[in-house]
Amino acid sequence: MEQAGLIAERYAEALARTVADADQLAGLAREVQSIAALVRESRELRVVLANPIISHKQKEAVVDEIAARLGASRLTRRFVSVVASHGRLPILPAIADALGRICDARAGIHPVELSSAVPLDSGLRERLVAALERIVGGKVRLSESVDPEIIGGLVARIGTRVYDGSLRTQLEKMRARLAGGASAEATS
Secondary structure (H helix, E strand, O other): OHHHHHHHHHHHHHHHHOOOOHHHHHHHHHHHHHHHHHHHHOHHHHHHHHOOOOOHHHHHHHHHHHHHHOOOOHHHHHHHHHHHHOOOHHHHHHHHHHHHHHHHHHOOEEEEEEEEOOOOOHHHHHHHHHHHHHHHOOEEEEEEEEOHHHOOOEEEEEOOEEEEOOHHHHHHHHHHHHHHHHHHHHHO
């Protein structure tokens, strides 16, 4: 799977290099993401695209028809055609995700993964986004998940940096301090 991710990144980067205008790239990314969403949602389409008996030309024709019906630009259709001709249609969703990340990077948008014990209300979400934007010095794209195991508080991941304000982590730190204190007393 890691190999597929690297290949997807290369295809996305290749498309991004062909387009200098950030708005045009964002439009292409939306088109590729629309096609990829259909691939993600349709089990039958995924089966067809992964079937080695069906030729690349036939798969290309199927995806080109989908792209045409979605009103995709000529460049998007050509890109998807290249992906198809190299037998990479099954990883189109990963290519679309990589393209989205490239667009965000060009626009100065930082992806943030936020985990909380319960879903956030809109007021708290707005305050968190404002605080995170001050931390990164730019816009953020928030990806939220609920993880009841953190008990309370939040965990934010910005790139490789993790801001852990979860109750679970605080309790683990307290347990470690207490265990350290107990072992220090036992040796006295």
